[in-house]
Amino acid sequence: MSNSGAPSAVQPNATGISDEIIFKKELLDYVSGFQVLSPEEIDLIMDNTLVKSFKKGAYLLEEGQVADKCYFVLKGCVREFYLIDGEEKSTAFYTEGQAVNSFSSYTNQQPSRHYLICAEDCVLTVGNQQIEKEMCQRIPRLESIIRQEVERNTGKAQDDFARFMVSSPEQRYLQMLEDRPELLQRIPQHQLASYIGITAESLSRIRKRLHKQT
């Protein structure tokens, strides 16, 4: 795959070769999970999937760019944020086993309104529309598999959105503790605060209050 058209901020990790080999094994486990695929089809997918390392701080997408790539996290964390009045508002953290796809930009070829940045050193699969199309032509049932995966992710996003809408910041914090406790170790508190819709000071107060109650 050619890297032409890659966002200039994307910095492959020159020392990351071994990571890429290690995590290609994880990808194989994931792809092998789709039991409708034959061993030959799995080989074809593996041969055509680019696995790449990115340093913490590398941008995968910037506001105004049209997304020409989609990603899947094998290792690390990708943060999605909006820049509003000079302030970063974090709206998603994608970790191991999650797809990173800015559909409104990637599928509709519209300029992105958000940024994607590696919140940690990352190992990601990197895909684009052309590879996707070629692979679906060679493995027709792949179209159905991808569609089901998109629907599954969409269902999760719908649930997350609704839960965010109907809950208080404290409830959102408790939910995060339950669903994704590892984020607290991995992500700075001010970014988690904006993710649940409050200031870092308010999050600090919530944590103190909950700590007292336990």
Next chain:
Amino acid sequence: MSNSGAPSAVQPNATGISDEIIFKKELLDYVSGFQVLSPEEIDLIMDNTLVKSFKKGAYLLEEGQVADKCYFVLKGCVREFYLIDGEEKSTAFYTEGQAVNSFSSYTNQQPSRHYLICAEDCVLTVGNQQIEKEMCQRIPRLESIIRQEVERNTGKAQDDFARFMVSSPEQRYLQMLEDRPELLQRIPQHQLASYIGITAESLSRIRKRLHKQT
């Protein structure tokens, strides 16, 4: 198509025949928009798509049920809401040209956490997984079309979610005025208030303040 397994609350409109014929024409316009489909394929889709009328107040899905149908709004409005401590929290209003699909329940066959109710008299297409599967087998390129539509809707949902997360209730109200001004005429104020995450009283105050400024 058999109606067995339909939620008991779904009430077809016995007098709705003419509506169904009128709106089948709208569906034809929509399906014809996918220019990769041949006239024969369009006929096949039209022959296999059920168009049905529902009275205002009919439930399409209730909390705890597994969604076995998906819908597309030809006329009317479907409201999605969660019941929390006995209070309805509205999280979506689907109007003409929008798909109504509770993916986390429909695709993953999990009990739904929300309700879907007709907020107005509605004319909807009604699909299920079996029809979808059969149609995709007969028209293989349909799989790709559906996938693109799901991705387009997902992109919109991602944008909506992010915008909700990073904005104040007043900003959400102004955004709704800009994007979907018709909702103000169609939906009671207390439901719109919960949709933007505030009480009806707060929404009333915001409206008064904005009215004074203009």
